[in-house]
Amino acid sequence: xxxxxxxxxxxxxxxxxxxxxxxxxxxxxxxxxxxxxxxxxxxxxxxxxxxxxxxxxxxxxxxxxxxxxxxxxxxxxxxxxxxxxxxxxxxxxxxx
Numbered sequence: 001x002x003x004x005x006x007x008x009x010x011x012x013x014x015x016x017x018x019x020x021x022x023x024x025x026x027x028x029x030x031x032x033x034x035x036x037x038x039x040x041x042x043x044x045x046x047x048x049x050x051x052x053x054x055x056x057x058x059x060x061x062x063x064x065x066x067x068x069x070x071x072x073x074x075x076x077x078x079x080x081x082x083x084x085x086x087x088x089x090x091x092x093x094x095x096x
Contacts, residue, residue: 033072040064040073055081 043051044061051057056077064076 030070033070036072036074040077043077055084
């Protein structure tokens with residue numbers, strides 16, 4: 001076996017598990033995004049008072065639903081809620 005034959009065979013052996021791992025990760029991420037999107041739609045059934053209890057508004061839901069279909073809208077909601085909490089904490093520090 002020459003060096004050229006060995007070099008051409010090695011990448012095929014090492015790339016197969018990497019490709020399978022990528023495919024599994026893509027499928028797993030798509031499943032999680034689908035599952036979270038279903039939970040996100042349940043948030044729309046809540047009243048405004050219930051949403052306020054968890055730090056969200058109905059407008060936040062409208063902003064978060066604008067993400068592309070394959071992405072997870074709960075990530076956007078988390079960012080909105082944490083930004084609002086940080087702003088409220090900063091305002092509370094200024095008053096105190």
